[in-house]
Amino acid sequence: MRWKVFSGRCVCLASCFRAQSHCHSRSEHTTFRGAASLTAPSRNLGQFMHETMTGANCVTHWQRIFEQKGISEPQHSSEYIISHVLGGKTVHSLAEEVLSRPLTTEQRQMIWNLCSKRLQHMPVQYVIEEWDFRDLTLKLKPPVFIPRPETEVHWQNSQQAAGPLFLEIGCGSGVIVLSLLHFFKQSRAVAVDKSPEAVDLTRQNAERLCVQHRLQELQLDVITDSQKLARICGPVDVIVSNPPYVFHKDMPGLMPETLKYEDHDALDGGADGLDVIKAILQLAPTVLKDHGKVFLEVDPRHPEMMQNWLQEHASLRLTYRATHRDICGKETLFLKGPSPQHKST
Numbered sequence: 154m155r156w157k158v159f160s161g162r163c164v165c166l167a168s169c170f171r172a173q174s175h176c177h178s179r180s181e182h183t184t185f186r187g188a189a190s191l192t193a194p195s196r197n198l199g200q201f202m203h204e205t206m207t208g209a210n211c212v213t214h215w216q217r218i219f220e221q222k223g224i225s226e227p228q229h230s231s232e233y234i235i236s237h238v239l240g241g242k243t244v245h246s247l248a249e250e251v252l253s254r255p256l257t258t259e260q261r262q263m264i265w266n267l268c269s270k271r272l273q274h275m276p277v278q279y280v281i282e283e284w285d286f287r288d289l290t291l292k293l294k295p296p297v298f299i300p301r302p303e304t305e306v307h308w309q310n311s312q313q314a315a316g317p318l319f320l321e322i323g324c325g326s327g328v329i330v331l332s333l334l335h336f337f338k339q340s341r342a343v344a345v346d347k348s349p350e351a352v353d354l355t356r357q358n359a360e361r362l363c364v365q366h367r368l369q370e371l372q373l374d375v376i377t378d379s380q381k382l383a384r385i386c387g388p389v390d391v392i393v394s395n396p397p398y399v400f401h402k403d404m405p406g407l408m409p410e411t412l413k414y415e416d417h418d419a420l421d422g423g424a425d426g427l428d429v430i431k432a433i434l435q436l437a438p439t440v441l442k443d444h445g446k447v448f449l450e451v452d453p454r455h456p457e458m459m460q461n462w463l464q465e466h467a468s469l470r471l472t473y474r475a476t477h478r479d480i481c482g483k484e485t486l487f488l489k490g491p492s493p494q495h496k497s498t
């Protein structure tokens with residue numbers, strides 16, 4: 154199992170799209186009493202946590218329950234939920250005295266409420282309603298796409314192409330665009346998503362990070378509203394996108410938690426996974442400044458397919474520059490927009 158650490162929180166690569174059965178470490182201890190009734194939503198499970206139970210005991214207690222119930226990442230699920238209730242991000246960030254103190258009735262009830270959501274396989278990021286991306290903490294709400302660890306590579310790559318105006322297509326929670334605005338203090342950005350929930354969450358996260366005055370959010374579909382987007386969005390230096398790129402036929406193989414809670418439109422890229430990507434590439438020459446750049450997170454099968462497609466669509470005058478492989482083995486494509494002489498021909 155590989156882990157990526159952001160600001161102290163770890164994300165198992167099981168949070169990438171595909172189910173990874175080896176991430177389900179089932180406990181051999183199956184003697185927890187009362188576990189059989191844990192999934193009954195009407196039961197007040199606060200009663201299963203003894204009055205003298207401390208935060209530290211509670212982490213072990215819920216880890217066992219998650220293991221018994223086949224919940225993925227049982228230890229981290231328990232640690233994040235209990236740390237969240239105790240006012241920290243990780244168990245290690247909490248003082249020893251906080252962990253060794255008996256929980257209050259309110260804390261036990263809150264832990265039960267959150268852990269029972271996790272027992273329904275809700276991703277822990279939705280359970281605690283926030284997640285970290287590099288040094289930012291973002292608010293998260295289902296069904297808006299949960300930022301994946303590999304997306305950090307996007308952000309790093311985009312830094313090389315630092316420019317004052319970014320366009321993110323498919324902003325989701327705002328993770329990429331807000332990182333860019335946070336890092337490049339003089340930059341501005343336009344964030345586009347077809348999902349109203351995503352646009353709303355990006356706006357809320359921008360306010361939370363005090364960058365809202367440098368961000369314009371647009372609820373538009375890049376496939377059907379590309380002309381409108383080109384009219385509203387002036388020439389930009391960089392387009393970034395982590396678009397839906399899962400091949401439609403691969404959708405049933407995604408993790409059950411993803412399929413149950415996340416917006417399928419955030420994942421399903423159509424028959425060849427390229428529906429939204431092609432729309433972005435068709436839009437790019439119109440909205441990019443001279444020497445503008447495009448960074449796209451794509452499936453490992455896509456770089457070759459896209460280079461062929463670009464050759465067939467030479468009139469777009471986009472130049473393929475490089476592919477970077479990320480920590481999940483996924484690809485980030487770097488393309489260059491038309492140069493001035495190309496534009497004038």
Ligand SMILES: C[S@@+](CC[C@H](N)C(=O)[O-])C[C@H]1O[C@@H](n2cnc3c(N)ncnc32)[C@H](O)[C@@H]1O
Nearest residue numbers: 298300323324325346347348374375376395419
């Ligand atoms: C994989 S998620 C990425 C979210 C975020 N950028 C991140 O990395 O966490 C893809 C996003 O693209 C949006 N999207 C899908 N199809 C779109 C379209 N045709 N036009 C605009 N946005 C679209 C989805 O709503 C979703 O928020």
